[in-house]
Amino acid sequence: MLSTQQADDDSSYVFVAKLDNARNVSNILKAIHFKDTATVFVTSQGLKVTVEDAKCVQANAFIQAAVFHHFVLTQDQVTFKVNLSVLIECLTIFGSGPGPSAATSMKMCYEGYGRPLVVILEEEGVLTDCSLKTLEPDEVLDFDFCSTNVINKIIMKSECLKEVFSELDNTSDVLQILMSPDAPYLQLSTFGNSGSTHSSFSKDSDMVEAFQCTQTQSNRYKMQLLRPSSKALALSTRISIRTDARGFLSLQYMIKNDDGQVCFVEFFCAPDEEIDEPGH
Amino acid sequence: MKFRAKLVDISCIQQFTNVVATVSKLIKVCTLRLTSDKLYFILSETVVNGGVQIWCELPQGHFCDEYAMQGASTEANEIFLELNPENLLRALKTGQSARWIKLKLTNKHTPCLTVEVDLPTVGSHQRLAVHDIPITIIKRRNWADYAEPEMPNFDVSIAMPALKMLKNVVDKMKNISNFVVLSANQSGEMKLSVETDMVSVNTHFRDLFNPSWRHDGGDDAGENPRASQRDPSEFAQARIDIRRFSQFLSGQQVNPNRVICSEFTSLLLEYLLECVFDGEKERPSS
Numbered sequence: 001m002l003s004t005q006q007a008d009d010d011s012s013y014v015f016v017a018k019l020d021n022a023r024n025v026s027n028i029l030k031a032i033h034f035k036d037t038a039t040v041f042v043t044s045q046g047l048k049v050t051v052e053d054a055k056c057v058q059a060n061a062f063i064q065a066a067v068f069h070h071f072v073l074t075q076d077q078v079t080f081k082v083n084l085s086v087l088i089e090c091l092t093i094f095g096s097g098p099g100p101s102a103a104t105s106m107k108m109c110y111e112g113y114g115r116p117l118v119v120i121l122e123e124e125g126v127l128t129d130c131s132l133k134t135l136e137p138d139e140v141l142d143f144d145f146c147s148t149n150v151i152n153k154i155i156m157k158s159e160c161l162k163e164v165f166s167e168l169d170n171t172s173d174v175l176q177i178l179m180s181p182d183a184p185y186l187q188l189s190t191f192g193n194s195g196s197t198h199s200s201f202s203k204d205s206d207m208v209e210a211f212q213c214t215q216t217q218s219n220r221y222k223m224q225l226l227r228p229s230s231k232a233l234a235l236s237t238r239i240s241i242r243t244d245a246r247g248f249l250s251l252q253y254m255i256k257n258d259d260g261q262v263c264f265v266e267f268f269c270a271p272d273e274e275i276d277e278p279g280h
Numbered sequence: 281m282k283f284r285a286k287l288v289d290i291s292c293i294q295q296f297t298n299v300v301a302t303v304s305k306l307i308k309v310c311t312l313r314l315t316s317d318k319l320y321f322i323l324s325e326t327v328v329n330g331g332v333q334i335w336c337e338l339p340q341g342h343f344c345d346e347y348a349m350q351g352a353s354t355e356a357n358e359i360f361l362e363l364n365p366e367n368l369l370r371a372l373k374t375g376q377s378a379r380w381i382k383l384k385l386t387n388k389h390t391p392c393l394t395v396e397v398d399l400p401t402v403g404s405h406q407r408l409a410v411h412d413i414p415i416t417i418i419k420r421r422n423w424a425d426y427a428e429p430e431m432p433n434f435d436v437s438i439a440m441p442a443l444k445m446l447k448n449v450v451d452k453m454k455n456i457s458n459f460v461v462l463s464a465n466q467s468g469e470m471k472l473s474v475e476t477d478m479v480s481v482n483t484h485f486r487d488l489f490n491p492s493w494r495h496d497g498g499d500d501a502g503e504n505p506r507a508s509q510r511d512p513s514e515f516a517q518a519r520i521d522i523r524r525f526s527q528f529l530s531g532q533q534v535n536p537n538r539v540i541c542s543e544f545t546s547l548l549l550e551y552l553l554e555c556v557f558d559g560e561k562e563r564p565s566s
Contacts, residue, residue, distance in 0.1 A: 089455050095444075
């Protein structure tokens with residue numbers, strides 16, 4: 001239905017994307033939904049949606065063009081800012097619950113700078129059209145996180161980390177992440193009212209798929225900033241944890257959608273403070 | 281003043297419970313009107329933002345095996361009482377496997393609606409649960425406040441789409457705005473719209489059924505003249521409080537065959553919600 005109607009007047013749009021299952025997009029967006037507004041970058045590669053908080057944490061969701069069954073972009077790049085909460089409400093307007101409910105097909109169009117983002121959804125013959133105001137895009141933070149500066153990198157299955165994250169001590173302000181080529185290899189620590197907790201993973205664990213740590217590094221990150229990443233963690237199957245020489249943290253989550261396609265969500269977080277050498 | 285009713289059939293008990301459950305989801309205090317052939321649950325509320333009216337008629341012959349009542353006087357053979365439907369629901373909930381349920385008007389310190397539930401037992405002993413629900417008898421001079429609401433001449437009557445989807449849509453819209461504009465026409469199209477400074481969302485439902493509304497007691501029983509004179513593609517619209525609307529939709533304990541929404545364009549946009557609730561009237565008889 002969506003593909004037949006308005007087939008001819010798509011020419012006025014600079015960006016048109018169609019998808020049979022809107023949940024493939026809405027789920028990824030929910031993973032980075034910790035602020036109301038998001039900046040959307042559209043390139044021929046696909047969509048990149050960026051959310052930032054406190055100039056210290058940034059989340060990026062990548063939805064490749066291949067996820068859409070129709071993806072047309074007439075310019076090199078299109079950038080706009082939208083209210084992410086409203087966009088998610090719109091995408092899930094027919095209900096978002098998992099299960100065998102009929103898929104919602106979606107069409108997303110954008111006419112260009114200053115124009116609204118139009119999202120049309122259809123399920124079982126019922127049509128919803130949404131017109132979201134777009135805002136002036138902000139400049140997004142550049143964490144200058146370059147793979148050549150990466151000191152430690154661990155790729156692991158998300159399963160065990162989900163448990164660790166769900167049991168983190170909420171009275172602790174910070175989460176300390178220690179990565180090291182020697183024992184304890186990977187350790188997550190919290191320092192709360194009732195004491196400290198340490199969760200360690202051996203590099204030989206079945207959960208760890210790649211272990212490339214070159215030097216011992218321990219950094220603290222504000223729990224408040226990291227907590228939103230647990231939404232992405234819950235959806236993901238694999239996670240890559242990387243730190244660079246400055247202690248900046250990059251968390252990359254691999255998320256499989258309903259159709260088995262893989263999307264990525266990435267979090268960058270600045271360290272809370274320099275910590276002194278052990279023994280101090 | 282006397283009232284006694286006995287429900288025996290388990291499906292009648294359950295249906296009655298469902299009706300009470302629906303009413304109790306919507307309001308805290310309602311009026312129960314008893315006449316010789318019908319029970320009515322009535323609420324008429326007028327507040328600033330969307331007053332709600334409920335008019336629910338239950339024919340006693342359909343529900344009750346025994347029914348006896350004697351009203352305030354012979355010329356006004358009716359009883360009006362006020363009760364908390366949740367209390368009644370709680371009493372009825374114990375009777376989901378009952379052999380019978382009796383409803384009686386009693387006077388135990390204060391006027392009460394007594395619910396006697398006879399529960400099945402293994403042995404020969406009777407297991408009887410008695411619930412006394414305090415009530416207030418409404419004086420005869422106030423009865424006029426609970427008259428049946430008059431059906432306005434609707435512009436459009438339309439059967440609601442599948443409630444599950446409608447509820448999903450309304451619940452999502454609730455997160456966007458406080459009010460929704462509902463538009464419908466006589467060609468089976470209905471539209472829900474919310475608009476804020478950030479977004480405008482319209483959901484279009486098509487191929488819905490437009491029932492012809494018959495006036496009760498009207499001898500011509502024809503179609504509403506207002507509705508039939510209209511251009512069928514012309515939309516009538518009303519603005520309603522989303523929270524009340526969502527509350528109404530989630531209160532549906534009885535699976536209605538049909539929810540009829542009728543609307544009336546007027547200066548009082550709240551009218552619509554009242555009309556939606558009037559849809560309840562259809563249910564016990566369907």
